[in-house]
Amino acid sequence: MTVGRLLAVSDLHVRHPDNQAVVDRLRPTEPDDWLIVAGDVGERFADVRAALALLRDRFETVLWAPGNHELWTVRDDPVQSRGEARYAELVQMCRQLGVLTPEDPYPVWTGEGGPVTVAPLFVLYDYTFRAPGTDTKEESLRRAYDAGVVCTDEWLLYPDPYPGRDAWCAARLALTEARLAATDPALPTVLVNHFPLVRDPTRVLRYPEFAQWCGTERTADWHVRFRASVVVYGHLHIPRTTWHDGVRFEEVSLGYPREWRRRGEPMLPRVVLPA
Numbered sequence: 001m002t003v004g005r006l007l008a009v010s011d012l013h014v015r016h017p018d019n020q021a022v023v024d025r026l027r028p029t030e031p032d033d034w035l036i037v038a039g040d041v042g043e044r045f046a047d048v049r050a051a052l053a054l055l056r057d058r059f060e061t062v063l064w065a066p067g068n069h070e071l072w073t074v075r076d077d078p079v080q081s082r083g084e085a086r087y088a089e090l091v092q093m094c095r096q097l098g099v100l101t102p103e104d105p106y107p108v109w110t111g112e113g114g115p116v117t118v119a120p121l122f123v124l125y126d127y128t129f130r131a132p133g134t135d136t137k138e139e140s141l142r143r144a145y146d147a148g149v150v151c152t153d154e155w156l157l158y159p160d161p162y163p164g165r166d167a168w169c170a171a172r173l174a175l176t177e178a179r180l181a182a183t184d185p186a187l188p189t190v191l192v193n194h195f196p197l198v199r200d201p202t203r204v205l206r207y208p209e210f211a212q213w214c215g216t217e218r219t220a221d222w223h224v225r226f227r228a229s230v231v232v233y234g235h236l237h238i239p240r241t242t243w244h245d246g247v248r249f250e251e252v253s254l255g256y257p258r259e260w261r262r263r264g265e266p267m268l269p270r271v272v273l274p275a
Contacts, residue, residue: 004032004060006109006118007269010194010234011040011067011253014051018257022266023051028059034109035059035269036120037099038234038252039067039194045079049093056097061107063100065120066090067194067235068213072156083160084168087122102176106183109190113273116229117183121193123176123219124169129199129211137166137212144209151213173218180226188229190272196233197222198244201251205236223247230272239263239270248275 007028014020028035035055041048041064048070056062070090073082081089094101102122109116130140144150153165162168183189195215196202202211214235223231223244230248237255241248252270260266 004028004030004034004111005271006034006036006111006113006190006273007059008036008038008192008232008250008252008272009254009269010038010232011237011255012037012042012051013040013069013254013256014042014047015044016257019254020051022254022268023054026055026058026269032060032111034061034063034111034118036118036190036192036232036252036272037062037064038120038192038232039065040069040234040253041067043069043072043074044077045089045093046077048090049097052094052099053097056099061100062098063107063118063120063192064094065102065192065194066122068151068153068157072152073158074156082158083162085160086158106179108187109273111273113229113275115187116190116273117187118190119180119183119192119226121176121191123172123193123195123216124165125195125213126166126169126216126218127212128217129202129214131209131212140209140212144212147207147209149207149209151210153213169216173216177222180222183226185227188227190230190232191223191226191228192232193219194233195235196249196251197231198249200244201233201236201238201242201249204238223249230275232272 131143134140197219234253
């Protein structure tokens with residue numbers, strides 16, 4: 001039986017030297033500790049690989065769910081693949097390192113708080129977290145552009161071969177929902193996604209227009225339907241614990257140096273289990 005802890009981080013953004021220094025300090029406290037990495041390790045393929053390789057060398061098991069930044073195609077990255085092809089290359093890289101991904105069989109955590117099925121997910125967003133007072137994707141996006149609050153994904157996260165990020169999201173939702181429905185119904189789950197599965201955590205954003213790049217309404221009941229004991233996410237850079245329908249949600253991001261310095265020394269990794 002595993003005697004370690006199930007831990008989690010996200011939004012490491014290692015291109016910032018101060019964040020890389022935080023990653024360099026991340027270590028297990030027990031030999032059997034598992035580490036969840038819930039996306040946004042970095043933008044360049046080599047940076048993502050180096051950080052995950054470092055963490056995999058230290059932790060018993062590492063699980064990764066992609067963020068939007070890993071899916072960016074930036075000009076100075078020698079790896080210029082886009083969209084689904086880029087995601088496939090990231091998955092292949094993780095498999096070479098021994099890091100588990102949303103495309104691998106979901107492992108079962110058997111330590112304290114278990115057994116639970118730990119499910120890293122990749123479902124993107126579909127602009128259904130619309131700006132207040134808007135009814136359509138087009139109107140919501142127009143509001144964001146008028147306010148000057150537009151996610152860089154609009155320029156760097158290519159949806160190839162899909163016609164848009166919302167179409168890619170729909171395909172990922174169908175695939176992921178089927179996989180979750182096939183998990184052992186006797187076991188609770190830990191659901192891991194870069195984006196929050198429910199909209200409520202986005203309501204504290206300083207710029208509400210940004211919420212449309214933060215998830216999809218179609219996952220709003222997944223924490224109930226799929227027996228979640230904990231939901232782990234990042235993306236918002238607002239680390240905290242909230243409760244929805246009696247389920248604990250953990251936002252585990254580091255964020256950018258200017259953000260985490262305001263909170264003091266980052267308390268990472270976050271403990272997911274035991275509670």
